[in-house]
Amino acid sequence: MFQPLDPLLHSELRLAIMSLLISDLEAEFPYIKEQTGATAGNLSVQVDKLAAAGYIEVVKTFKGKRPCTICRITAKGQQAFEAYIEALKSYLQIGKP
Amino acid sequence: MFQPLDPLLHSELRLAIMSLLISDLEAEFPYIKEQTGATAGNLSVQVDKLAAAGYIEVVKTFKGKRPCTICRITAKGQQAFEAYIEALKSYLQIGKP
DNA sequence: TAATTTGGTTTATAAAATAAACTAATTTAT
DNA sequence: ATAAATTAGTTTATTTTATAAACCAAATTA
Numbered sequence: 001m002f003q004p005l006d007p008l009l010h011s012e013l014r015l016a017i018m019s020l021l022i023s024d025l026e027a028e029f030p031y032i033k034e035q036t037g038a039t040a041g042n043l044s045v046q047v048d049k050l051a052a053a054g055y056i057e058v059v060k061t062f063k064g065k066r067p068c069t070i071c072r073i074t075a076k077g078q079q080a081f082e083a084y085i086e087a088l089k090s091y092l093q094i095g096k097p
Numbered sequence: 098m099f100q101p102l103d104p105l106l107h108s109e110l111r112l113a114i115m116s117l118l119i120s121d122l123e124a125e126f127p128y129i130k131e132q133t134g135a136t137a138g139n140l141s142v143q144v145d146k147l148a149a150a151g152y153i154e155v156v157k158t159f160k161g162k163r164p165c166t167i168c169r170i171t172a173k174g175q176q177a178f179e180a181y182i183e184a185l186k187s188y189l190q191i192g193k194p
Numbered sequence: 195t196a197a198t199t200t201g202g203t204t205t206a207t208a209a210a211a212t213a214a215a216c217t218a219a220t221t222t223a224t
Numbered sequence: 225a226t227a228a229a230t231t232a233g234t235t236t237a238t239t240t241t242a243t244a245a246a247c248c249a250a251a252t253t254a
Binding site for chain 3 (some may be wrong): 033048067
């Protein structure tokens, strides 16, 4: 009846992060922060969780002299995102008579 | 960019409850329990929260000699459910180029 | 060189989800 | 008749989660 919802994706901020990365494939931390409106602390925690799950990878480089954290969605992350959307549909009576 | 998600509906079990009631308008507690696979305790708590928000109303009657708890979605609940779906779409890049 | 800004991380707190334990009445079995 | 099991839930406790506040380090600006 109802498909289980991946708890890693069923979170407003993590879903927003993944949504950005599904479109753009990669993004810098401050950009994600701006687009989601999240605090840096919260974003840092949620990025870590997505990375720990292998849904994104985090690359720390420099942009000139400043640190620059880039987040990139993985194949696993893309699959999980799509599966989450499919699961969601079981709750939204899409195409029910 | 991302629309906020009503925290009352952004919960797997409460969303399932609302999904059932959107289709059927009303349902008995044990039926919801069966369809969602929830434990009675969890269901009782989440039904209370939805009722406290005015998204559903709970009527306690009897069916023969046994108690019978009926949950019914309200107009407010229907509106909230639809608004939630609209908000969700901002995360799912539906119809993005 | 002192203050501020940038780019974060770590830690603490508040809120939420969930299950376990419990209550009460009813039905079934002995 | 009464003991055991089932139904129908509620209450309470525990675990997870989300979130923000506090913090750190380097770079920039005043």
